Amino acid sequence: MPTDLTAQTLLLEGTDAIAFAQAQFTSDVQSLDVGRWQFGAWLDAQGRVLALFQLARITDDALLLLLRGGDASSMAQSLQRFVFRSKVKLRVPEPCALATGPAHETYAVHREGDAYVFGCGGHSMIVGATEADDAWRLPQVRAGWPWLPNDALGNLLPPALSLERLQAVAFDKGCYPGQEIVARLHYRGGHKRHMHCVVLSQPIRGGTVLHHKGNSNIQLLDVAGDDATFEALAVIDDGLVDSLQNASNIDTDENIALRVVQSWTA
Incomplete structure (x- = not known):
């Protein structure tokens, strides 16, 4: 959980940003409209969750990831290995204050000055607020929106985090790291x-x-x-x-x- 109430974010920018994210992350990034966000995850080859995030499409060619646990700089360095010739730039903004805002439609995202507002239904999350607070945390615990402590990174499979229910996993798109494990658990079950x-x-x-x-x-x-x-x-x-x-x-x-x-x- 974010003990210091700061938001870690990662920007993917460039003409290949959407295709790159589609090939790396579990969610159907290509279906995401500008001004919307979705849950997503990045897995290792064994299907374990290395990062969980809210992924927002802020322009046609730019994505903003709000990490729900983990370190944005380390994630960017690891993802950089897969860029090859893709026209995508990974940028890690400075950590910023995370606060609770008024009710906004779930999965909507918009910019207010230098801040981004993620709609969460009965409340919103302000990334880049002037003053931090954690009033968003309890309703999200009750909704089953997990935030991963460092100990859990790389140790849990998607079913353990209810990622299918959060629509963070797509089963009808192309391959991504851990996709075979995710599909096997979905169609055959067996996770305990x-x-x-x-x-x-x-x-x-x-x-x-x-x-x-x-x-x-x-x-x-x-x-x-x-x-x-x-x-x-x-x-x-x-x-x-x-x-x-x-x-x-x-x-x-x-x-x-x-x-x-x-x-x-x-």
Whole structure:
């Protein structure tokens, strides 16, 4: 989760920017209109999520990625290896303040001065705000919009993050890194870890791994809340959930109780 409330972004610019993103990322970038955003991910060859982001088409030939975890400079350096002769430039703006704005249509994006406003339904995210805040975090936890801690990068497959539900994965476009694994999991199933929204008995840092009977079954992602309630997105092994008599309550070895309030299977 973004502990310092700064937004890390990555710009892809040039006549081949859309085609380049289409070949690298999981979403159908070519279907994205100017002034709209979509969820997307960049995977390794084994299908594990290296980066999760909100991808906005800001002009015909430019994309802005708002990273939901990870380091923009490292991602740009890794992507640069695949540019070859493509007419695309990768640029990493300085990190900027991330704040909550008024309600705007989900998936709409527009520019206000030097800031970009990502519509999220009942609220918006202002990338480049004058003052940061995290009021956007709790409604996004409840909606199942994950933010990946560093510990989770490169360790989770798309079904564990409900990326199909977020329309972050396209199954009818050309190849991209990890595409074969994604397609196999989609058509054959078999993945044994999924994401849940949980209420915690006490505050705990996002990214913490919790244990049940000695096994590391629970990966916390982002945590949000106030003085009374602490909610989080957590990736939990299906076997643990299935083994409980009351699947909505989990007691961990760390003496932290979790109450499952929402689950997503894909």
